[in-house]
Amino acid sequence: MELIGSLFLTFLKIGAFAFGGGFAAIPLIQSDVVASHAWITGSEFADIMAVASMTPGPIAVNSATYVGYKISGIPGGIIATFGVVLISFVTIGIIAQVMSKFSDNKYVTSVFEVLRPVIIALIAFAAISTGKSAFVDYREIIIFASAMLILLKTKTHPIAVITGFGILGAIIY
Amino acid sequence: MSNIGLTTPKVKERSKVLGELFVTFLGIGAFTLGGGFAMIPLIEKELVDKKHWISEEDFLDEIAVAQSVPGAIAVNTAAITGHKVAGWAGSLMSTLGVMIPSISIILIIALFLTNFASLEVAQSIFRAIRPVVVALIAYSAYKCWNNLSNSKFNTIIEILALLSLVIFNVQPIYVIMVAICFGIMRKVKFNGVNW
Numbered sequence: 467m468e469l470i471g472s473l474f475l476t477f478l479k480i481g482a483f484a485f486g487g488g489f490a491a492i493p494l495i496q497s498d499v500v501a502s503h504a505w506i507t508g509s510e511f512a513d514i515m516a517v518a519s520m521t522p523g524p525i526a527v528n529s530a531t532y533v534g535y536k537i538s539g540i541p542g543g544i545i546a547t548f549g550v551v552l553i554s555f556v557t558i559g560i561i562a563q564v565m566s567k568f569s570d571n572k573y574v575t576s577v578f579e580v581l582r583p584v585i586i587a588l589i590a591f592a593a594i595s596t597g598k599s600a601f602v603d604y605r606e607i608i609i610f611a612s613a614m615l616i617l618l619k620t621k622t623h624p625i626a627v628i629t630g631f632g633i634l635g636a637i638i639y
Numbered sequence: 640m641s642n643i644g645l646t647t648p649k650v651k652e653r654s655k656v657l658g659e660l661f662v663t664f665l666g667i668g669a670f671t672l673g674g675g676f677a678m679i680p681l682i683e684k685e686l687v688d689k690k691h692w693i694s695e696e697d698f699l700d701e702i703a704v705a706q707s708v709p710g711a712i713a714v715n716t717a718a719i720t721g722h723k724v725a726g727w728a729g730s731l732m733s734t735l736g737v738m739i740p741s742i743s744i745i746l747i748i749a750l751f752l753t754n755f756a757s758l759e760v761a762q763s764i765f766r767a768i769r770p771v772v773v774a775l776i777a778y779s780a781y782k783c784w785n786n787l788s789n790s791k792f793n794t795i796i797e798i799l800a801l802l803s804l805v806i807f808n809v810q811p812i813y814v815i816m817v818a819i820c821f822g823i824m825r826k827v828k829f830n831g832v833n834w
Contacts, residue, residue: 521744535746547738559722618778636767
């Protein structure tokens, strides 16, 4: 019971400080779960990260579930996951309510006017940084270019694009 | 920003919307590989294009909030979208929806497939999907940029933000904080004049 409580608090803290999404959570998980609590070893942590990045869903959620499960089974997995999302869930709800109340406020309007182009830069930056590790040889460039063409020129659902290339990957690699 | 909430008084209608939110985000969660940004085109297709629950401009504001708050971007985006469509209950349904596929998949792997990451077929699929994820994110950037007006103001901010991220390696959260401060400051009057 004490372990479950400590697991919950640890992931609550990780969720509260992971600014910028899952990749910001990785060093936090490492320092808390591996270094200070020693719940899992460094090599187990590396395995968990590999699985978390290869499976669908946010990397912070995936790693919380996996680490929690390793430490104390299915309840551990669920408690850790609950902990990692709780703070953001509550914060988001409060901001959404404040936003709807003050939507005509000149400061709020002005902040969003500045944030919109900033977010576009952030998304472009995310494309650049994921691109750096995704290209191994010419085949990845061909996959990227054809996926881009399909998305831009046809109305194909993104899920169909992901599934199609996933099947292709199982065949060609 | 307008928050329509759910104005219809019909309980049946409301539970239908909640159910749809849950199922929609269940689907989105099952296919969100490579982090929250890759899910942007999925959410846009489902909620902006198909169901018309949120407008293109509100959607960009939601991503801005999801980015500014700690935690997984996919979860934050689901929570705020759900909140916009149907308040706290909507937020809960979409957050649960987006998380359930990843929790189940991770537990199945932890229980039965501990060697998952070294499976050849998993590695092959993953290798092919990674460039697709890059394409999805690049496509989101293009679409959002296309939807925002190409004013001088927007273009200058886009360039400044991108330069600080790419060239000067500034952490995204600091770029956001500077943007928020600038947004407030430019409306503050000094001696009765905007600066």
